[in-house]
Amino acid sequence: MAAPIFAINHIATPYLRPAAFFQLAVALGLRDVEIRNDLGGNAIIDGTAATEMKALSKAAGVRIATINALQRFNEWTPEREHEAIELADYARDAGAAALVLVPVNDGTGQEEGERETNLRKALTALRPILESRGLLGFVEPLGFEICSLRSKGEAAHAIEAIGGKACFKLVHDTFHHHLAGEPEFFPDLTGLVHISGVTDPHVSIDDMRDPHRVLVDENDRLGNVDQIRALLNQGYKGLFSFEPFAEEVQKMADPARAISASMAWINTRLG
Structure with a gap:
């Protein structure tokens, strides 16, 4: 069994500016990072140009694996199409390899038939947007329970149905895999694995949140x-990207030490 190839998502250290975040990855011995479009006061929301992001990553010697994310992607509307084009353009110009696609998560769009129809419609519309820019969709x-797309199996079936295997891959998130209770791996x-843990001994599975x-x-x-x-x-053979959302992690004084310790513990347990 090969050792996991780790990466890091900017949500782990959202208060670091991009250059410092990229340097953290380097300090951890990582070559791949995920940047986000939902960090208030930080790139990309603050207007940092895609070309600047590309230059910063190149200077640090890291690769931008993904931009995370196009939200509500399976609720395809003219507004969503505009968001997708804008974000895909940014991803291309920043040198990112893929765009993460996050489904509606507010209790709507969950009915049988509705879910599948909405998903296939969105994937079909997204495919030319991504392919023309050399991007993958994750x-x-x-x-x-309130999510409109809980099952990786359902997503895999839709990708197969539209002939989209060359364009679309799945994200296996260890947190969401556990919550969904879906036994299958694909x-x-x-295309990507997100890893994070839950250590609170009191919270029930149904009450676990970011x-x-x-x-x-x-x-x-x-x-x-x-799971790993x-x-x-x-x-x-892809990346295992750290994606912790807990404030106690995000505000750590020495994130490099903590993340390094987590990587070492995982590798030790894997043998």
Whole structure:
């Protein structure tokens, strides 16, 4: 079994400016990063140009794996199309390889038939937008009960149905995989893995939310190591990107030390 290739999502250290975030990746020995379009007061929201982001990443010697994310992608409207084109242009100009696609997560669009129709419509419309810019689309099912796309299997079926395997891949998020309770792994169709742990011993699975997501350690309740091992054993060769949302992680005084310790613990447990 090969060792996991780690990456880091900017949500882990949202208060670092891009250059400092890229340098953190370098300090951790990582070559790949994920940038975001939802960090208030930081790039991309603050108007940082895509060309500047590309130059900063190149200077640091890191690759921008994804921009995270086009929200509500499976609610396809003229507004969504405009957002998709704008974000895809930014991703292309920043040198990103892929755009993460996040589904509606507010309790709407969940009915049988409606889900599949909406998903296929969005994927079909997104395909030429992404392909013309040399981008992949990473579909990220969310495990929350209110989500319009919980199942990776459903996403995989839709990708197959529209003939989109060359353009679309899945995001396997260890947090959402655990919440959804979906046993299947799709290593051949997986383009990215997000990793985070939940260590709070009191929160129930149904009540787990993003603020509970911390770095993976010996108190992890999500079975991250087992999930990572299963993906590697089944042939997945892509990135495992740290995506903790907990404020206690985001405000750590020494994130490099903490993230390095998490990587070391995971590797030790993997043997």
